[in-house]
Amino acid sequence: MPLFDFKRRKAAVALVKAARARGMGVEDYVKTLSPAELAKYVPGADQPKTEMPDVALWGLPPGEDVTAEPFLADARLAEAVAAYRAGDWRPGARLLEEIGADWDRRAHAVQQLGDAAADDDLPLKEWRTAGSAAAEAVHAQGLVALAWQIRTRLTPEHVSEEQWAGFFRVLEDAEAATHAAIEAAPDDPTPWCTMLTVARGRQYDNDGFRAVWADLVARDPLHRPAHDQALQYWCAKWFGSHEQMFAFADEAAAKAPKLAGLALVAAHEAEAKDVEAWKSDRTERALDVALPWLAGEGRDHPANRRDRAYAAKALVVNGRGDEAVEQFKVLGTHADALVWAYGGKGAVFEFVKTRYLACHGATRP
Known part of the structure; x- marks a missing residue:
């Protein structure tokens, strides 16, 4: 059995070349690299090789308490979703009425209630009989969530023909439901945000997507959930490219601080395609605004x-x-963000590993 497989041999050669380019020996060059940088040359080098530090010294909870289960920081929304899952739609209706035109919060609440409706639409059917525009928005979002449940989050080549057929069939219903929700509340950008996801799933071309986007921003030009959806459309894995994705993120970041985080999402998407983006001026600028x-x-x-x-x-x-x-202190035990889900060993492992590296790189407990 060879000492190195092809990938390791290739990485080792790249490490030697990089050291020579800087006029350094390999050992000295390695000392200048961060764990993440070293991992590009030595697979697995960014994973801790020694015992985990006592994270309690930094005020962090133990690794065994970390979970990837979805978490809602908004207690009232969490209560409304729990009530819906127990069969009572009225707390959700009251919450949406009180949220009113806080569009970011409204879209977030509709998404969470839509996810619940995708699992059980019986409470929603009762809610819709009340003639509520909010119920129509939840109905549309619920059908989108159901479509993605059918498709699953597997990569396209692992989705079966039956799953694709069900996905597109339900998305067609979701598109009609979204139009109905728009008619019920013409000034509300929330159904238009849902339509952005429909457009991505139904494979709208760039011009078709831009038309939906124009209707959305006419109602709220700084709508954060809509910007999140649009960034996904412009990713190379969907219907854009790295250049289009970064251009969209840059344009968004220039609009308002609450949109600066899109540049961080874009960097992560690029890294997932083996394009170096985390260590960049764009990322540093985004952090300077987002933090x-x-x-x-x-x-x-x-x-x-x-x-x-x-x-x-x-x-x-x-x-x-x-x-x-400091960010991990706020995140606590919750590893439910999508950024942790891209690693091959699961979200909890990725969260705990990155948290370890944060403590390892910190100058003080």
């Missing part, structure tokens, strides 16, 4: 915890361990 927003105006925003997770990852990769630890 103050997370600590201030955005403290209670629905995107707060998601952005903190991406920020924690970016901070670790860029050697800013102390700041990363």
